[in-house]
Structure formats: C-alpha cells, structure tokens
C-alpha cells in the first residue's frame with residue numbers, strides 16, 4: 001500500500017515535470033529596439049511594464065520567436081533586426097521535462113539559423129512543436145472580423161505544429177498551386193500540346209488537399225467542445241455557439257473539382273476551387289458573429305478561441321504552452337478579466353508572460369499570493 005502510494009506520487013511528479021515547459025531567461029541582441037539586454041522570466045507569471053514604445057510587445061514577441069522561429073507580428077524578418085543593422089540574435093534558457101535547454105535564433109543578412117544547446121538544426125521546421133506558445137494581442141479580433149486567409153493561417157499554425165505531415169503537405173500544396181496557376185496563365189498565349197503537366201499538378205493537389213481537408217474537419221470536432229466551455233466561462237452567458245467549416249471538398253472530391261472546373265480556371269487564370277478557399281464561420285445564436293456580434297461577444301469569442309487553441313495544443317503536444325498576453329487588460333471589462341484570470345491561474349495553464357502599462361493593475365488582479373515577477377522598461 002505504502003509502496004503503491006509512493007509509486008503513484010512518483011508517476012504524478014513525473015507527469016508534472018514532463019508537462020512543464022518554461023523560459024527562465026532571455027537575451028536579446030539587436031532585436032527590434034533592443035541593443036543588448038538580458039531579462040529574467042523565471043516566475044510563473046511575469047509582467048512586463050513600461051510606457052508606450054518602451055519595447056514591451058517586442059520582448060513578448062522575442063519569446064514567441066524562440067518557439068516558432070518567426071515573429072508573431074511581422075512577416076518580414078528584416079523588421080526584427082534593429083534599424084541600421086543586418087541581423088539579430090535571441091537566446092532563451094528553457095526548462096523542458098526537468099532539463100535545461102538553450103535555444104538560440106540568429107538572423108543575419110537574410111539567413112536564419114536555429115540552435116539547441118549550441119547545435120544547429122539541419123531543418124528549422126524540426127524545432128516547431130517543441131516549445132509552444134499562444135499569443136493574445138489587441139489586433140487579433142481580425143481573426144473574427146477579417147478575411148478567410150487569416151482563419152486559414154490560424155488553423156494551419158495550430159495543425160502544422162501538432163502534425164508534421166500536415167505541415168509538409170500544406171507547403172507542397174501551396175507550391176504546386178502556384179505552379180498550376182502559372183501553367184494556367186501560360187495557356188493564354190502558349191497552350192500546352194498535352195496535359196501531362198496539368199495531370200501531375202491535379203493529382204498532387206488532390207492527394208495533399210484531401211489530407212488537409214480531413215485534418216481540418218477533425219480539428220473543428222476537437223476544438224468545438226473546448227471553445228464552448230471557455231466561451232461560457234468567460235461570458236457567463238449560455239447562448240449556443242457554432243463553428244461551421246466551409247470547404248469546396250464538402251461537395252465533391254478535389255480531383256473532380258479540378259477536372260470539371262478547368263474551363264473556369266483557364267478563363268480566370270487561377271485555380272478557383274480547393275482547400276486554399278476554405279473558411280470557418282463563427283456563429284452565436286445561429287447568427288454570424290462577424291456581422292451581428294457585439295464588441296463584447298466578439299471579445300469573449302476571440303479569447304475563447306485562443307484558450308481553446310491553448311487547451312488543444314497542450315492535449316496533443318503533452319506540455320503546457322507559454323501564454324503570451326499583450327495589453328489585454330486594457331480592453332477587458334472587470335467580469336471578463338476576472339474570469340480570464342481564474343482560467344489561466346488554474347492547473348491546466350502554465351507559464352504566463354504579459355504586458356501592461358499599469359503594474360498596480362496586475363499586482364491587484366493576481367492577488368498577493370500569486371508569484372508575479374516584474375520587468376520594468378522605459
């Protein structure tokens with residue numbers, strides 16, 4: 001009996017350690033507005049404070065960069081290098097499964113290198129999924145209000161880190177799609193004598209697109225219960241919520257679309273049907289959120305989406321991602337803020353790093369017992 005108890009304790013401790021990832025320290029060299037700075041992030045909750053323009057968001061983004069080898073906010077790597085320089089370096093001291101690991105990202109003259117314990121990755125994509133993070137930032141409402149491309153990117157960023165095949169097939173699909181579109185354009189002035197090339201593109205797109213479609217379908221099934229739960233905990237409401245995944249592939253296989261739609265594709269000189277047109281329709285009370293949702297409903301929905309992303313990643317990856325919150329207390333009312341704090345301080349959430357212009361607000365929100373570390377910039 002005693003032995004069994006000890007064993008249970010041992011297993012519990014082991015599971016806990018395996019599930020824990022944390023960044024303890026970060027060093028920035030020529031990253032954004034930083035010249036050379038080191039910050040300690042060891043506390044379970046770290047609050048970065050300082051006036052506007054002092055580099056709070058940039059510091060949060062540097063943590064994101066170490067997890068995903070790219071900025072959350074900018075698609076151009078050059079923007080991350082301090083103005084007037086042609087490179088930057090970020091190093092993070094991480095803890096994973098009880099073991100220390102140094103992750104380093106170096107970008108110089110257009111070339112990116114990622115290191116784990118000073119050993120360079122052969123393939124940068126091998127780093128994806130090892131350290132995960134979820135960012136919630138002020139402009140994220142675009143996920144609800146913006147075009148379908150943003151929602152596809154969001155879903156792809158999640159599935160790409162839990163499923164390597166998904167990531168590889170998606171990259172290939174996008175490449176072949178560009179090739180097929182280039183082929184369609186050429187037909188206008190230099191028609192091909194046979195269809196060998198087109199048949200190759202179609203077969204490849206159909207195979208990869210079918211896999212991606214299947215994984216996206218399954219993802220919504222997995223996400224929906226999590227989303228429902230978080231939405232109702234955040235809003236306190238009970239209105240029913242729906243997410244509809246719309247795809248051409250729901251009507252017929254992609255191979256059929258590609259052959260039957262060829263005349264249209266030739267006229268428009270691009271591939272009109274496929275998983276690159278997929279979208280997700282968010283609804284409350286059976287009304288589209290984008291057109292009819294109130295600001296408050298959209299905010300709760302967005303936070304619920306991000307928390308559901310967090311819960312989904314932690315379930316599939318087997319560790320608790322780092323939660324990065326950029327200026328979110330600025331825009332949340334008291335009730336939602338309290339609900340959010342209850343959720344993220346629970347056992348299903350790990351390290352939290354956040355930014356705020358008001359340190360008192362954070363100290364008060366988290367309460368006296370919480371271990372909050374502060375970084376003051378400015």
Ligand SMILES: Nc1ncnc2c1ncn2[C@@H]1O[C@H](COP(=O)(O)OP(=O)(O)O)[C@@H](O)[C@H]1O
Nearest residue numbers: 032033052053054055056057058079081082083
């Ligand atoms: N590549 C860069 N080189 C130099 N400064 C930069 C670069 N990118 C952003 N900045 C500066 O960083 C500051 C913004 O930092 P940011 O993290 O957004 O501040 P905060 O979140 O505290 O308001 C601005 O002053 C901006 O000019």
Ligand SMILES: [Mg+2]
Nearest residue numbers: 056057327355
């Ligand atoms: Mg900011």
